[in-house]
Amino acid sequence: MNSKTLAYGILRAVAIIVGILILLWFLYKIQSVLIYIAFAAVISLMGRPLVSFLKRKLKFNNTLAVVFTLFITIGLFFSIFMLFVPIVVEQGQLIGEIDVNRLGDDVDRFNQEVSDYFNVEKLSLLELIKKTDLMQFFDLKAIPDTINSFLSGFGAVLIGTFSVLFISFFLLKDSLLLENSLLVFAKKEDENKFMRAFTKIKDLLSRYFVGLLLQVSILFILYTVLLLIFGVHNAIAVALIAAILNLIPYVGPLFGAVLVLILAVTSNLGSDFSTIILPKLSYILIGYLIIQLIDNFLNQPLIFGTSVKSHPLEIFLAILIFGLLFGIGGLIVAVPFYTAIKVIAKESLSEYKIVKKLTKDL
Template structure:
């Protein structure tokens, strides 16, 4: 091997490294655009069954079916936003009408009752507040900066919303658009297998996201019934928020349960803790746990196991692994990514025994 060959090899390797670095830098710079495309792809996968239904059953043309689907999607998100309004409005009114002395007496009474019931030392909230030095957070100089941050964030939200809807429209209108865009990365001899894998992934993930919506709907109905029975304020909105928390596997239900218990407590602030608040919280907690058991042992295995054709143990392990690697975000994307990996492995690595065993149901 002469010196020219060695120099060529070094330069080639260096060029590959530089190219990879530039590509990663470019992807980092356009990460917001990639996020828009990802959200649009999810919306298109969720809306795909509705578009097909409108075209085949109701004889809509393609563009009208897509527009109708997007209007329904916008309506759902708008409904979610409007359900949050009562909570925000009520909390704003409570803050405006708050009586510091009365609230202090209520908190002190609640603190005393909790301390007596559990036989623990009473906490001095006044001293705790003094120690935290909350006045440091009320810096008037930070108000203009906070307003500018809010306005820029609101503008970015509007741009992002328009971008997602615009991209979603074309992905729904032309179901082959995303496929054609990804085909540029496939070798000519692998195009058939690539297309087969892509169509399988698209079908499975479409069913998965529809199943996810069904899970949230079932939980929302059950939570609403539970909270209405025990008279929690804004039961419908609180139930919806708790149901949405379930999008985060395992961790989400804990946050949702904590939110439900906190709002149930504030709804009864000033009442006797031992005879009213504690029994009500206990019954709500029992009901919440029962609903989670129904979801874990009935909803999820039936909905997700059938939609992505994976064993519940596979899904559980995939969620744990992705969560350990990528945190909360990994928990959310674990099932879709694992499903895509399985389909790709079946198409390109089917000669391995472990791949055959894991993908035999696909």
């Protein structure tokens, strides 16, 4: 190998590394746009069955079916948002009507009853607040900055919402738009293989996200019934939050349970702990666990087994691995990413025995 060849090889390697670094920097700078595209892709995948139904059964033209689907999507998110407005208004009224002395007495009595019932040392909430130096968070000088941050954040949300809806419209209108955009990265001889894989991924993920929507709806109804039975304030909104949290595997249901139990306590603050609060908490917890069992043994196997055609053990291991690698975000995206990896492996590595075994149902 002469010196010119060696120098060319070094320069080529350096150029490749620099190009990769520039690409990563570029992707980092446009991460908000990538997030918009990801949300729009999810909306388009969830909306595909409805667009197909409107075109096939009701004879809508393509554009009208897409617009109708987006209006339904906007209405759904707006309805969810409006569920939380009464909570904010009610909490604002309650804060204005709070009798500080009575609230302090109720909290102190609840604290004393819990300590007596479980025979533990009473926890002084006042001392705890002093130790955490809670007042440092209430800096009046920071109020203007907080208002400015809120306004700028609100503007960013509006821009993001418009961007997602705009991108979703064209992804739904032209079902091959995303495929054709990504096709430029495929070799000429691999284009057919790429299109087969991408079409399969779209079909599986579309069914998966529709299944998740059905799962959240079922949990929302069951949680609402449970919380209404036991008189928890704002039961519908709380049930919706708990159902959405359930989308985070394993961790989400725990957060939901803690939220439900805390709000059940605050809904009955001032009542006797041993005769009212504790039995009600026990019944709510039992009901919550029964709903989780229904979800774990009926809803999830049906969604994962039918939509993404994967064994529950595969899903469990994929979620565990992605969670360890990427945290809570990894838990959320584990199933879609694992599904995409399986389809790509089937198209590209089908000669390997392990790939054949894992993808035999695809």
